[in-house]
Amino acid sequence: MLSDTIAAISTPLGEGGIGIVRLSGPKAIDIARKIFIPAGGIKWWKENPGHRLFYGYAAEPRSGEIIDEVLLGVMVAPKSYTKEDVVEFNCHGGLVSLRKTLETVLGQGARLAEPGEFSRRAFLNGRLDLIQAEAIIDIIRAKTDAGLKLAVSQLKGNFSGKIKTIQKDLTALLAETEACIDFPEDYLPEDRAQTRGKLIKILDQVGFLISSAEKGKIYREGILAVIAGRPNVGKSSLLNALLKEKRAIVTEIPGTTRDIIEEVINIKGIPIKIADTAGLRPTDDPVESIGVQRSQEALESAGLVLFVIDAVQGFTKEDRELLEGLRKKRKILLINKIDLTEADRGLAAVCLASESPVLEISAKTGAGLEELSDTIEKMVFEGKIESGDNYLVSNVRHMDVLRRCEHHLKEALQAFDEGLPEDLQAIDLRAAWDTLGEITGSTATEEIIDHIFANFCIGK
Ligand SMILES: Nc1nc2c(ncn2[C@@H]2O[C@H](COP(=O)(O)OP(=O)(O)OP(=O)(O)O)[C@@H](O)[C@H]2O)c(=O)[nH]1
Ligand SMILES: [Mg+2]
Structure with a gap:
């Protein structure tokens, strides 16, 4: 449910310079108003608070007891990680201060976030696709510079862009194939040669991504x-x-x-x-x-x-x-x-x-x-070392989807070469299209999505 407001401690538990309690949802600003006592008594929520930091205290609203000295970060929807109103209490990074701030926030109507729920909202609200959401975990877990570079490139949408190009080509091909089911007399031999060429090109693109996958996986894992x-x-x-x-x-x-x-x-x-x-x-x-x-x-x-x-x-x-x-x-x-x-x-x-x-x-x-x-x-790398920029695929899930997509495309090609009716090719092409959508999330099932976000940490 996206109508509720979620909260969690977003920094690792332990002692640190700062620790952050993050809130996201429609009531985030209201809740912060009840808890945050701004220095100088300014009415921060009235003066266009987006993307500003306010200095003050977090206090228990009923008793007025001060919990910690804090900086309050405010990001107003839709310009935030989740595309919802997001508020972050930057506390001193001590366990008790963070826990108390979190409890107080929960006492004012927020719900404890599940692991990865902030990122899940970012996905559901269309800020990130699944590849980008997964890149965020990869950034957090990166073990080397090269692994980090790969993950950042995925977050920036380089891999998503490749998938979208393939999807676009596939959509065009599917439309052509379907047109010639309806108007077979307009379908000339030279069109057939062109169709085949387009299919081969798509297969090549998918093949290239698969071939980069083994290496990408090594950089990641x-x-x-x-x-x-x-x-x-x-x-x-x-x-x-x-x-x-x-x-x-x-x-x-x-x-x-x-x-x-x-x-x-x-x-x-x-x-x-x-x-x-x-x-x-x-x-x-x-x-x-x-x-x-x-x-x-x-x-x-x-x-x-x-x-x-x-x-x-x-x-x-x-x-x-x-x-x-x-x-x-x-x-x-x-x-x-x-x-x-x-x-x-x-x-x-x-x-x-x-x-x-x-x-x-x-x-x-x-x-x-x-x-x-x-x-x-x-x-x-079995003797083949190339520049790290070529490795787009690093994730087992992506690899699996690409292999299935390739399989459907090969079936389509076979149907084409055997001269089977166009509607049979269309079935394979559509299957390839649907499969590809699982990568970015446009056709992913709830189960896949749950599985991905369950891998995140609490507060991310
Ligand atoms: N001169 C020299 N001595 C070495 C070298 N490598 C290891 N040693 C010595 O060889 C002995 C055994 O080294 P270890 O690293 O404990 O050998 P290991 O294979 O781990 O032995 P185990 O744990 O018992 O199986 C030690 O006295 C080391 O100082 C080397 O390159 N040159
Ligand atoms: Mg030894």
């Missing part, structure tokens, strides 16, 4: 890289070197790491969740053996394995066996501790035999780590 290898080869040292901090315990005792240690690092704009694991070996130690089991589980979900080999010990039988078990994984072999050895201990042969890239590194001196970053970037 990143990948899991697991550091694995025998005990004591320098896995934890590598994690620390990549993080540039002493995150994991490093000792000369094999079997030091027992649990999985995960951190996110930024490699050339790609968020890489990197996991250090327990050294892989048979063991009677119950704690270590749980660690080894966890390592195995992490390896199963890894998108990339950084397999560490000790340069001093050379490539051992155990290394070979472990690698055998990781045959199906994307890997980079890292020959570590090269600062300790000049001698070639048969490792060159390993390099030649391996299909995976092999790099010599030293977690101690940092040698080879730059090459490692380059190699990770290349592998993640």
